[in-house]
Amino acid sequence: MSPQLAKRDIRRLAEVLLLPEDELISEYLQPGEDKGAYVSRQAPCPFLQDKLCTVYEARPDNCRSFPNLHKRDFRSRLIQVVENSTVCPIVYNVLELLKLEFWRGRGRR
Numbered sequence: 001m002s003p004q005l006a007k008r009d010i011r012r013l014a015e016v017l018l019l020p021e022d023e024l025i026s027e028y029l030q031p032g033e034d035k036g037a038y039v040s041r042q043a044p045c046p047f048l049q050d051k052l053c054t055v056y057e058a059r060p061d062n063c064r065s066f067p068n069l070h071k072r073d074f075r076s077r078l079i080q081v082v083e084n085s086t087v088c089p090i091v092y093n094v095l096e097l098l099k100l101e102f103w104r105g106r107g108r109r
């Protein structure tokens with residue numbers, strides 16, 4: 001997965017990595033789909049090492065909010081949630097619990 005980075009994410013990462021922002025961008029990032037946003041040049045993320053985030057305290061907001069289960073309009077994002085369940089155990093477990101709740105609720109009708 002490739003998080004989008006906004007200007008504030010780049011500023012935070014540049015501070016932690018002790019790099020000028022333009023150097024961080026040229027070395028690690030490329031323009032993303034949203035105006036002014038960037039994504040990583042490579043996958044997996046260059047800051048992932050041995051299954052750990054090496055910039056955890058300065059990670060982008062996208063990383064902080066993943067898997068976005070707390071955000072509004074959960075039902076309108078169900079396709080994305082199902083896709084995320086193939087790579088994220090937390091999303092998988094939430095979906096499994098929802099299925100149980102759904103079938104329990106159906107038995108009460």
Ligand code: SF4
Pocket residue numbers: 001003045046047048049052053054055056059060063
């Ligand atoms: S949490 Fe860290 S390693 Fe994972 S995508 Fe975000 S910045 Fe990269």
